[in-house]
Amino acid sequence: MITDGILKETLAKIKPSAAEAEHLKSTAMEIIGRIDSEAARLGFNVHAIHVGSTARDTWLRGKRDIDIFLMFPPSTPRERLELEGLQLARSISNDYEEKYAEHPYISAVYKSYDIDLVPCFNVPDASKIQSAVDRSPFHNQYVLAHINGLNDEARLLKQFMHGVGVYGSELRTMGFSGYLSELLIVKYGAFLEVVKAGANFYRGLVIDIEGHMDKTVEHPEPLIVIDPVDPKRNVAAALSEQKLYEFIDACRRFQRAPNVDMFFPPTVEPMDEPELLEVINDRGTLLLTITFRAPDIVEDTLYPQLRKAEESVVRMLELHEFKVYRSGVWSNGTRCAIVLEMLVWSLPNIERHLGPPLEQREHAERFGTKYQNAYVFGYRYAVDIPRKHPRADELIRAKLTSCALGKQVSESIRQDFIVLSGPAVLSVGEGIGVFLRELLHRN
Known part of the structure; x- marks a missing residue:
């Protein structure tokens, strides 16, 4: 075969x-x-x-x-x-x-x-x-006692996960840990059986090899694999929903068309300026990049803070009527970047400021007194006012430090940050071109 x-x-x-x-x-x-x-x-x-x-x-x-x-x-x-x-x-x-x-x-x-x-x-x-860390020796004992000569099957699964980009439980990746992959082999008995099962994984699936799950403990994570040595613990707690579904997709693709390239994908080439410009022009979007010095903390502390900052910035932009199509965070240990692909990055110079409902007569009249140009908009008063920040980059420069950013990331941003537009993102640092190819889903 x-x-x-x-x-x-x-x-x-x-x-x-x-x-x-x-x-x-x-x-x-x-x-x-x-x-x-x-x-x-x-x-x-x-x-x-x-x-x-x-x-x-x-x-x-x-x-x-x-x-x-x-x-x-x-x-x-x-x-x-x-x-x-x-x-x-x-x-x-x-x-x-x-x-x-x-x-x-x-x-x-x-x-x-x-x-x-x-x-x-x-x-x-x-x-x-x-x-x-006291669990690790028990993990060792369990796998040694139950792997039953399937060591090479575990190797195949790990390499497959490496190849499709879902291996590694560190918070930069949020994928499958080595121990989790070994437990899947123990559960299903072979690499191909894991692929067969993985093609039908779904959010909320529970895998309990020992049948000893402590049901008093809630597990909100997308995949629940109960630790054979600890009935309260989910081995897959670090796995993100994104990586779970990427794995499901990879299993289905391998079933349809088995290919050695899924184990050993070609090296990802960084995007250069001509290609990035072509992509942006074709899509009609704008890249905005917030870059700042990387704080001196380990990756597992840095990346949750970067993602918190990313979510806060996106929320701020959309609250002010800008529209973010996709976003991502990156660091090479020296610089950090929050990259935003914008669908809407420039707005008219006016915005509607809504007042109270007319039923609230006292508040409504006070609003009408304050704003002489107020008008009825549906069931409430409204007024057109100058927009303080008609451009997304202006809003970011003015309001970034008021966002929820995480302690060390916030300290670094308060010291200094730069907002770049378009292909200037390529100047952030080595490795950003590969990140952009992945972020923009360019083969």
Whole structure:
């Protein structure tokens, strides 16, 4: 079958070689040995374990990430866990960066691998977690116990999700996590079975592999996949409705016409100025771009703030009778941008200001006294007044800082922001051309 050939071709490209797998495994064991030895030397009651896709043998060729968890007794005070955990983690490499999730951890480089060293509480079961990361060892145990030789099927699903742009639960992407993709393989038994099921996914679908969902907990997310180790948790909580429906569409397209390009799509070429001008002129729209310095925060903090700002700006524009056709947010770590494709960006110099209903005689007469040119418009008074901001870019410059923007994004915008029009957006920074192609849905 054509599909079998496509899957074999794909797997040959994505499955790590025996040598690559052995080198990664031995590196992980070496780090664990060093952590355990250092903990014993310092008298810390800690041991290290290897978790994540590289521990579960569901990782893709070329992946250079290793997750090591430092297991502390549950009775350890949080301050001590952080202090001793970071001390142990720093002992692995001089090339490291301290990062923050629910509590601090170390991201280090060791023998060309990117190592995340995360302190956690070694709780007896997932119902007794003290921090969110405490679940990860249980996730590891569950997948190892239930993957049943379907590791390569999980690899195919992950690569497929990569190829169609829905893989990654970080808040920039809001797609499928690695653990979620592995659970779908456990549930349906094979990549093609996930595709078959995925083509019929719908908003509100509940997948409960263990049949233990806590029904006292409400899950408003578009897809609900109950964590096999925690009946209260939705593994798909980070998945956006957009990415869910993109996955459904991709599954249907693969069923209709299986194609290796869905696993390995061509590199997206950035839009250049001539193409962007052609697109804008053909569509008759206008691009407005708000750009500002990227605040020094991690992506999972930045992107929710950017989306909050985007929604607030769109709401402000439409409240003032401008019309936004589509919008999106972008950052390359140095600059940020809120890009708006405008259907209506210029309005007449007058606007109608509505007064009270005529039934409210006292208020209506006061309005008529204030505005000598007031007239009856339906059941209320109205008056034509000069429009303060007849252009969308003028409104943005005047009112942007009054929008709900998120703490760090607001601080950055208050320091300085620029509103660009049309193809000037291409000057924002490297990577914006690729973003524009995706935003404008240009093949």
